Amino acid sequence: MKILVTGGAGFIGSHLVDRYVGLGCEVIAVDNLSTGDRKNVHPQARFVHLGLSDQRLEKLILEEKPDLINHHAAQVNVRTSVSEPITDLEINLRDTIRLLDASGKAGIKKFIFASSGGAVYGECTDPPTEAAAPNPISPYGINKWAAERYVAFYAQSYGFDWTILRYANVYGPRQVPHSESGVIAIFIDHLLKGIPPTIYGNGEQIRDFIHVHDVVEANMRFSRLNESINDVFNVGTGRGTSLNELVSILNRTLYQPIPAVYTRPKFGDLVRSILSIGKIEKWGWTPRIDLEDGLKELFTRGG
Numbered sequence: 001m002k003i004l005v006t007g008g009a010g011f012i013g014s015h016l017v018d019r020y021v022g023l024g025c026e027v028i029a030v031d032n033l034s035t036g037d038r039k040n041v042h043p044q045a046r047f048v049h050l051g052l053s054d055q056r057l058e059k060l061i062l063e064e065k066p067d068l069i070n071h072h073a074a075q076v077n078v079r080t081s082v083s084e085p086i087t088d089l090e091i092n093l094r095d096t097i098r099l100l101d102a103s104g105k106a107g108i109k110k111f112i113f114a115s116s117g118g119a120v121y122g123e124c125t126d127p128p129t130e131a132a133a134p135n136p137i138s139p140y141g142i143n144k145w146a147a148e149r150y151v152a153f154y155a156q157s158y159g160f161d162w163t164i165l166r167y168a169n170v171y172g173p174r175q176v177p178h179s180e181s182g183v184i185a186i187f188i189d190h191l192l193k194g195i196p197p198t199i200y201g202n203g204e205q206i207r208d209f210i211h212v213h214d215v216v217e218a219n220m221r222f223s224r225l226n227e228s229i230n231d232v233f234n235v236g237t238g239r240g241t242s243l244n245e246l247v248s249i250l251n252r253t254l255y256q257p258i259p260a261v262y263t264r265p266k267f268g269d270l271v272r273s274i275l276s277i278g279k280i281e282k283w284g285w286t287p288r289i290d291l292e293d294g295l296k297e298l299f300t301r302g303g
């Protein structure tokens, strides 16, 4: 099976590449290295240094004719999407449309798209199921949601299968502290340097933290080519953890705990973001890595 992973040098994408290579797949990792790192890419994968907007991407897809395209490249910063909405639109929507069109022309069999639960649903009192009405509150969320609709549209037009995975807050090895969702990477980075972690607001913001290895397994569940499930799935733990709790869990692994410092809340931060995962669990995937274990492992390996 031949698989093309966009964003294959990034945090989640590089773990996907590792797993596909481990399964014996032929893997092409495409990335412009804007936030990713060449060193993350498995040596047995073919790395192609290319931006999504580059004309050569369509040529590559038409020549290589992958069976599956797993699309993880994106402008991932919510705040950048607010300050530069056109850039976000170009990378996260326009370039996704181009990729879908090239995928259809090349006759791929399946397309997997990394979306975001928190960004698509917006603020919710109860954990939203996939049936909840989207209510994005940032250009990033608006473009992720619109891109989801284009995935379904192009898949139907060209006749390939598709899966949309709406992630909660993903954490794990190789995450770099550059995005809001990288709060764990930021806190660990600070604590290891002896710097107090900064919490914006009172720290009672709730997040659903999911380990990257669990996210990879969710992708594996829907990478089979002999099934046409064609649907949207939340990928999280269904459990919420406040940022205050997060800091205390992390501090438990330190000889001398470093309390957080508090500052003004950031405009547009969600108060509560937990995903309901009943639907994906019916398809045989469930999160396996407990937050405390995942954090302990991350901490001991140095973030």
Ligand SMILES: NC(=O)c1ccc[n+]([C@@H]2O[C@H](COP(=O)([O-])OP(=O)(O)OC[C@H]3O[C@@H](n4cnc5c(N)ncnc54)[C@H](O)[C@@H]3O)[C@@H](O)[C@H]2O)c1
Pocket: 006, 007, 008, 009, 010, 011, 012, 013, 030, 031, 032, 033, 034, 035, 036, 037, 050, 051, 052, 053, 071, 072, 073, 074, 075, 076, 091, 095, 114, 115, 116, 117, 166, 167, 168, 169, 170, 171, 181, 182
């Ligand atoms: N990390 C999370 O908590 C989280 C949550 C929800 C959704 N997601 C989604 O998962 C995907 C992967 O996110 P991540 O956390 O691994 O971030 P990341 O920044 O580590 O990975 C994105 C990768 O895409 C590459 N890239 C960016 N723009 C590109 C372009 N125009 N052309 C080619 N490559 C480009 C970057 O260099 C990087 O390697 C993204 O689509 C993101 O929106 C992540």
